[in-house]
Amino acid sequence: MIYLGKKLAGQSLIEILLAMALMSIILPALLTGFVASRGGKPQQSRRIEAIALLKEAEEIVRSVRERDWKSFAVNGVYHPTVSGNAWYLDTGSETVNELTRTLAISDVYRDANGLIVASGGSLDTSTKKVDISVSWDMPYLSSITSTVYVTRYIGNRADEQTSQAQFSQGVTDNTQVTNDTGGEVKLATNTKGKWCQPNLSISSVNLPITNVPIAVSAVEGKIYVATGATTSGPAFFNVNVSNTDPPQSQIIGSFDNYQTNAVFGENDYAYLATTNNTKEAVIIDLNNFADPLNKKYAEAGYFNATTDSGSSVSTDANTIFVYNNRGYVTAGNYLYVFNLSSKSGSRPKIGKRINFANSGDKAGEVYVRDVGGDTYAFIAIEGSTVDELKIANVTDPNNNNKWKIVGQINIEPNNCSTLESGKAIFVNPAGTRAYISSTNDASFKEFFIIDTTNKSNPQLVGGIATNPPCTNGGGYEAGGMNPEQSVVVSLAENRAILVGIDASGGADSEEYQVLDTTNEAAPVKCGGLQISSGVYGVASVRETDGDAFSYIITGDGTGELKIIQGGPDGTYLESGTYESATLDMGADVAFNRLITNSVLPNGTTLDFQLSITHDIGGSCNGVTFNYVGPDGTSNTYFPESGGTISLSDSGGYVNPGRCVRYKARLMTTDYYVTPEILDVNLNYSP
Structure with missing residues (x-):
C-alpha cells in the first residue's frame, strides 16, 4: 500500500506539468487570434485608405507636372495641397487621418543607350523620379510605396543625323563628309602643304632693294624683313599676307636709313638691331606713317646701349628679341636689357649689361623664355668663345643670382672643329630644348639639339663627338650647306627647317632642308629645296586656322621673299571643324542629351558644342547661334560620347528652344588616322 501511494502522487505531478506545457502553447495562439480578430478590421481599413491616398498622389503628380514642369522638377520632399481649382506641391510630409503621406522627387540618370540606371550614367534633365509613401502606426507600423517616373511631357524623342545626305547639309572646315560606312564626318585629306614635301x-x-635681305621675322598675317645694308635707303619692309588659299602678299609699308643686322616683329611694332652707335635698337610704329603718301613708317622710340657707367658703346647691335615688355639686344659680347613698358622715345636700360663671350665675339641669335617664374636668355655665340650656347638668368636685376650667366655648353670640346660658331637658336616653350645651327665644317655637324632642362648644366642630346672619328655623337650633318638660320616649325610633328648657302668649296647642296627631329640624337632630312641664290633667313607661322607657312629671304633679285606652305606629313590635316545644318524642331522643346557614335583611333580627339535658340517670327532663318558646352558656357565641350544638355536662358543660349545646331572639333596628332563622326542624336522632350 505504501508503494502504491507514492506511485499515484508522482503520476499526478506529471499530469500537472503536461497541462502547463499545453497551456503555454495554446494560450499565446488564443490571445494572438483574439487580438487579431479585434485589430484585423482597422488594419484593413487603414490599408484601403492608404492605397487611395497613394493613387491620388500619383494623379496629383501628373497634374502638377502637366501644368508647370519647371516648378515641379525641383528635388525635395513634398505633399499635395489645393489652391483654388488646382493641385500644388508643398514642402514636407502631411498627415491625413493618422496616415503620413510623402512625395520625394529626385534625379534620373541614363546610360549610353538611354536606359535608366541606379548609379553612374548621365543626368536626364527631362525626367524625374517620384517616390510616394503612405505610412501609419496603428494598429501596426506599416507602409505602402509607389515609384513614378515622370517626363517633361508625354515622352522623350530623338532627332538623329547619320547619313551622308544629312551630314552634307552642314558646313565643313578642314573636314569632309564621306560615305565609307553609310555616312560619316572626317578630317579633310591633306592636299595642302607638307613639311617634308616643300x-x-x-x-x-620682289623687294625694291639691290642687296641681299638681312633678316626676317613674322606674325600671323605679316612678314617683317630687315634689308638695311647701308645707312641710307630701305631698312625694313612690312609685307601683308592674306589668310586665303593660296595666300596673297603685298608690301604695305617701309622704313629707311638704318643699317640693320636683325629684326623682331609684333602685331603693332617692329624692332631693328642696327649699327647706329646711339640707337642700337630702333622701334617702328606699324600703325603710324611719318610719310603716308609713300607709306613710310614713323620711328617710335629707340635704345642706346651703354656701359654700366653710362658711356655709349660703339659696338653694332647684332640680335634683338622682345618678351613681356622687355627688349633684349646683343652688341658685341654683351647682352643688354631695356624697358618697353612704353615704346616712345629713349628706352631705359634694365640692370647691368651681361658679358657672355670673349671680346670680339658676338651673338648669332638670342631667344628668351619664361620657365617656372624665371626668365632666361639663350644666346648662340659666334667667335673664339669655346661655348656655342650660354644661358643667362635675366629675372631680377636687383638679385645678382638672377642676373647672370648660369649655364653654358661647348658642343665640340674634342677639337673636331675650329669654327666655334652658334649661328641661330630656337627654344621650346618649356625651356627644356634648344635647337642650334652652326657654321659648316666638313669634319663636323651643323645642327644640334641641347637638353636645357638643367639650365646650369645643358647637355648635347646624343652625346659629344669623339676625335676620331668626329662623325659620332648627337647632331645633323647638312652636307655642303653653310647654315644661316634654323627654326623649329612644329614641335608636335618634330619638324625643323635649316636654311643657308653653299659652303665655300663645298658640294652643291639643298639650301632649304627640312629635318625630322623625332630622334633628337640623330635628326634626319625628310625633304628639301635647291635654291641656288641662297637662303639667308627663315621665319615660320602657324595660323589660327591650322595653315602653316615658312617665309624665307633669298638672294633671288626678282623675288627675295618667298612663301612655302608646310603642314603635317600624313594623310589628314591636323584639325578641322564641322557645323551641322540648322535643325528646326517646329516649336520650343527641351533638349536633354547629346548622344553620339564615333570612331576615335589613338592620337585623335573629338568634342562637341551645341547652340539652341528661339525662332524669329516663326522661323529659324537669321537667328544667331552661340555655341556652348555641358555647363552652358563657351569654355567647355561635350566629350566624343556626348552628355547631358543644361537648361539655361542666358548669354544668347537657351534651353528649351526651337532652333539648334551642333559643332564638332576633330583633331589628330597621328596624321595617318582621323576621328570619325558616325551618328549624332539629340534627345529632347516636346
Whole structure:
C-alpha cells in the first residue's frame, strides 16, 4: 500500500506539468487570434485608405507636372495641397487621418543607350523620379510605396543625323563628309602643304632693294624683313599676307636709313638691331606713317646701349628679341636689357649689361623664355668663345643670382672643329630644348639639339663627338650647306627647317632642308629645296586656322621673299571643324542629351558644342547661334560620347528652344588616322 501511494502522487505531478506545457502553447495562439480578430478590421481599413491616398498622389503628380514642369522638377520632399481649382506641391510630409503621406522627387540618370540606371550614367534633365509613401502606426507600423517616373511631357524623342545626305547639309572646315560606312564626318585629306614635301609654287615678293635681305621675322598675317645694308635707303619692309588659299602678299609699308643686322616683329611694332652707335635698337610704329603718301613708317622710340657707367658703346647691335615688355639686344659680347613698358622715345636700360663671350665675339641669335617664374636668355655665340650656347638668368636685376650667366655648353670640346660658331637658336616653350645651327665644317655637324632642362648644366642630346672619328655623337650633318638660320616649325610633328648657302668649296647642296627631329640624337632630312641664290633667313607661322607657312629671304633679285606652305606629313590635316545644318524642331522643346557614335583611333580627339535658340517670327532663318558646352558656357565641350544638355536662358543660349545646331572639333596628332563622326542624336522632350 505504501508503494502504491507514492506511485499515484508522482503520476499526478506529471499530469500537472503536461497541462502547463499545453497551456503555454495554446494560450499565446488564443490571445494572438483574439487580438487579431479585434485589430484585423482597422488594419484593413487603414490599408484601403492608404492605397487611395497613394493613387491620388500619383494623379496629383501628373497634374502638377502637366501644368508647370519647371516648378515641379525641383528635388525635395513634398505633399499635395489645393489652391483654388488646382493641385500644388508643398514642402514636407502631411498627415491625413493618422496616415503620413510623402512625395520625394529626385534625379534620373541614363546610360549610353538611354536606359535608366541606379548609379553612374548621365543626368536626364527631362525626367524625374517620384517616390510616394503612405505610412501609419496603428494598429501596426506599416507602409505602402509607389515609384513614378515622370517626363517633361508625354515622352522623350530623338532627332538623329547619320547619313551622308544629312551630314552634307552642314558646313565643313578642314573636314569632309564621306560615305565609307553609310555616312560619316572626317578630317579633310591633306592636299595642302607638307613639311617634308616643300615647293615654291605659292608666291614670292620682289623687294625694291639691290642687296641681299638681312633678316626676317613674322606674325600671323605679316612678314617683317630687315634689308638695311647701308645707312641710307630701305631698312625694313612690312609685307601683308592674306589668310586665303593660296595666300596673297603685298608690301604695305617701309622704313629707311638704318643699317640693320636683325629684326623682331609684333602685331603693332617692329624692332631693328642696327649699327647706329646711339640707337642700337630702333622701334617702328606699324600703325603710324611719318610719310603716308609713300607709306613710310614713323620711328617710335629707340635704345642706346651703354656701359654700366653710362658711356655709349660703339659696338653694332647684332640680335634683338622682345618678351613681356622687355627688349633684349646683343652688341658685341654683351647682352643688354631695356624697358618697353612704353615704346616712345629713349628706352631705359634694365640692370647691368651681361658679358657672355670673349671680346670680339658676338651673338648669332638670342631667344628668351619664361620657365617656372624665371626668365632666361639663350644666346648662340659666334667667335673664339669655346661655348656655342650660354644661358643667362635675366629675372631680377636687383638679385645678382638672377642676373647672370648660369649655364653654358661647348658642343665640340674634342677639337673636331675650329669654327666655334652658334649661328641661330630656337627654344621650346618649356625651356627644356634648344635647337642650334652652326657654321659648316666638313669634319663636323651643323645642327644640334641641347637638353636645357638643367639650365646650369645643358647637355648635347646624343652625346659629344669623339676625335676620331668626329662623325659620332648627337647632331645633323647638312652636307655642303653653310647654315644661316634654323627654326623649329612644329614641335608636335618634330619638324625643323635649316636654311643657308653653299659652303665655300663645298658640294652643291639643298639650301632649304627640312629635318625630322623625332630622334633628337640623330635628326634626319625628310625633304628639301635647291635654291641656288641662297637662303639667308627663315621665319615660320602657324595660323589660327591650322595653315602653316615658312617665309624665307633669298638672294633671288626678282623675288627675295618667298612663301612655302608646310603642314603635317600624313594623310589628314591636323584639325578641322564641322557645323551641322540648322535643325528646326517646329516649336520650343527641351533638349536633354547629346548622344553620339564615333570612331576615335589613338592620337585623335573629338568634342562637341551645341547652340539652341528661339525662332524669329516663326522661323529659324537669321537667328544667331552661340555655341556652348555641358555647363552652358563657351569654355567647355561635350566629350566624343556626348552628355547631358543644361537648361539655361542666358548669354544668347537657351534651353528649351526651337532652333539648334551642333559643332564638332576633330583633331589628330597621328596624321595617318582621323576621328570619325558616325551618328549624332539629340534627345529632347516636346
